[in-house]
Amino acid sequence: MERNTTRTLFTMGNRYLCLALCLCALIPSMLDAASDGLLRINMKKRPLDINSIKAARKESKYVNGLKNTPHGLSDANEDVVPLVNYLDAQYYGEISIGSPPQTFTVIFDTGSSNLWVPSSKCIFSIACYFHNRFKGTKSSTYTKIGDNLQINYGSGSISGFSSKDTVQVGDICVEDQDFIEVTKEGSLAFVIGKFDGIFGLGFKEISVGDLQPVWYNMVEQGLVKEQVFSFWLNRNEADEEGGELVFGGVDPNHFIGKHSYVPVTRKGYWQFNMGDFLIGNQSTGFCEGGCAAIVDSGTSLLAGPTAVVTEINYAIGGEGVLSSECKTLVTEYGDMIWDLLVSGVTPGKVCSEAGLCFSDGSQSVSSNIETVVGKENDGLGDTVLCEACEMAVVWMQNQLRQSATKEAVLSYVNKLCESIPSPAGESVIDCSTLHKMPNVSFTIGEKLYTLTPEQYILKTGEGAATVCISGFMALDMPPPTGPLWILGDVFMGVYHTVFDYGNLQLGFAKSA
Numbered sequence: 001m002e003r004n005t006t007r008t009l010f011t012m013g014n015r016y017l018c019l020a021l022c023l024c025a026l027i028p029s030m031l032d033a034a035s036d037g038l039l040r041i042n043m044k045k046r047p048l049d050i051n052s053i054k055a056a057r058k059e060s061k062y063v064n065g066l067k068n069t070p071h072g073l074s075d076a077n078e079d080v081v082p083l084v085n086y087l088d089a090q091y092y093g094e095i096s097i098g099s100p101p102q103t104f105t106v107i108f109d110t111g112s113s114n115l116w117v118p119s120s121k122c123i124f125s126i127a128c129y130f131h132n133r134f135k136g137t138k139s140s141t142y143t144k145i146g147d148n149l150q151i152n153y154g155s156g157s158i159s160g161f162s163s164k165d166t167v168q169v170g171d172i173c174v175e176d177q178d179f180i181e182v183t184k185e186g187s188l189a190f191v192i193g194k195f196d197g198i199f200g201l202g203f204k205e206i207s208v209g210d211l212q213p214v215w216y217n218m219v220e221q222g223l224v225k226e227q228v229f230s231f232w233l234n235r236n237e238a239d240e241e242g243g244e245l246v247f248g249g250v251d252p253n254h255f256i257g258k259h260s261y262v263p264v265t266r267k268g269y270w271q272f273n274m275g276d277f278l279i280g281n282q283s284t285g286f287c288e289g290g291c292a293a294i295v296d297s298g299t300s301l302l303a304g305p306t307a308v309v310t311e312i313n314y315a316i317g318g319e320g321v322l323s324s325e326c327k328t329l330v331t332e333y334g335d336m337i338w339d340l341l342v343s344g345v346t347p348g349k350v351c352s353e354a355g356l357c358f359s360d361g362s363q364s365v366s367s368n369i370e371t372v373v374g375k376e377n378d379g380l381g382d383t384v385l386c387e388a389c390e391m392a393v394v395w396m397q398n399q400l401r402q403s404a405t406k407e408a409v410l411s412y413v414n415k416l417c418e419s420i421p422s423p424a425g426e427s428v429i430d431c432s433t434l435h436k437m438p439n440v441s442f443t444i445g446e447k448l449y450t451l452t453p454e455q456y457i458l459k460t461g462e463g464a465a466t467v468c469i470s471g472f473m474a475l476d477m478p479p480p481t482g483p484l485w486i487l488g489d490v491f492m493g494v495y496h497t498v499f500d501y502g503n504l505q506l507g508f509a510k511s512a
């Protein structure tokens with residue numbers, strides 16, 4: 001009797017496995033038969049709260065450093081993954097792992113390359129108990145690799161071990177896919193997060209453990225017709241639909257006009273060269289010589305150099321953290337910095353000439369500005385004065401171009417000191433002044449991409465309880481990686497973005 005029961009269970013298991021494999025084999029023909037090759041799934045939404053914005057800033061994976069004519073894109077063999085809009089703070093969708101499938105909500109993140117979900121073996125981290133956990137023993141296609149791996153984020157990390165299994169994304173079935181089973185989630189942010197794991201869509205060059213990204217297997221296994229995926233993020237909080245991620249092409253209903261393309265300059269993140277950044281119609285002067293930029297669906301906000309974000313905060317009335325060191329610099333060294341600039345000293349050497357920075361040649365030693373206030377717990381002193389000097393030089397140089405007087409320039413810089421953003425805090429804005437705020441523009445491939453105040457200011461709450469928060473956060477990267485901009489969901493919600501892996505380029509068009 002026991003032998004018959006075992007044989008029956010074994011036969012049933014094989015049938016389920018066969019059914020799963022057959023479904024995977026049928027998927028390409030099912031997609032070809034679809035009217036437009038797209039699969040659409042209903043979206044969910046949850047309201048934003050100010051703590052979510054704080055967590056988004058604090059948990060940024062960049063806090064500790066970094067890790068053309070458009071070609072025809074066919075609608076055939078496209079697969080659409082629905083994205084849920086966590087009121088501008090998180091977009092996420094569903095995937096499944098294993099046979100039979102186990103479902104997880106994940107953030108589709110172009111700023112990382114690994115797939116990870118909590119493991120059933122995660123028993124000592126509270127965060128794991130608030131999310132779905134993968135059970136390898138319940139999957140007939142599961143293989144444990146067992147390499148111990150860790151990924152660091154802003155104020156925490158995840159660790160676990162590598163495994164392989166079948167991963168289903170929409171109607172795309174990826175076989176023998178590497179992923180990380182997380183056994184430790186070391187941050188409270190993972191507890192309150194509305195997602196189980198992360199689905200990396202970056203290049204393999206930044207994959208932890210050199211694991212094969214899911215997108216690479218989609219291409220190699222012939223699951224997509226075009227080596228392209230695209231994001232449409234719906235920023236309208238009132239809509240039921242949060243957005244769509246399309247694998248294998250683009251949906252023409254998601255954008256207006258044509259995409260403008262720029263080449264990927266560095267494989268790892270989806271990185272490209274960006275030109276000047278404008279507030280209103282005025283150049284900030286910070287990226288005139290070019291800045292590196294990254295398009296990152298896993299970052300909620302816009303991140304840029306502290307010097308520029310401070311100018312933005314000042315222009316929009318953001319209440320940042322008062323830096324007494326910055327004001328001290330203006331009072332004690334403002335005249336000297338002015339005189340050096342006017343006399344023709346190269347801006348990059350002004351601070352060393354003033355005795356505020358030690359120079360190693362062409363650039364100052366403290367060129368990795370981590371934001372002035374970010375040092376307050378590490379001991380301020382000379383390093384902070386050097387960093388403040390470097391920002392003041394950028395601001396003064398920009399005002400000199402506009403032929404401002406010395407008194408006006410020093411007064412302006414002194415006011416900017418009051419708008420220096422805290423490294424992980426929010427800049428609160430008076431909601432009634434949105435109509436007075438300037439547009440901001442990014443120069444990408446000789447073209448301006450403009451955001452209005454309604455697009456770069458986030459709102460939370462209703463009626464008298466409404467709070468407006470700047471969509472910009474400060475981030476400073478040292479050369480040669482920086483200066484660096486991160487264009488997250490605030491930008492991608494306005495501009496439909498195509499990630500062209502086959503031609504190593506990025507395309508932008510106005511979102512529909």
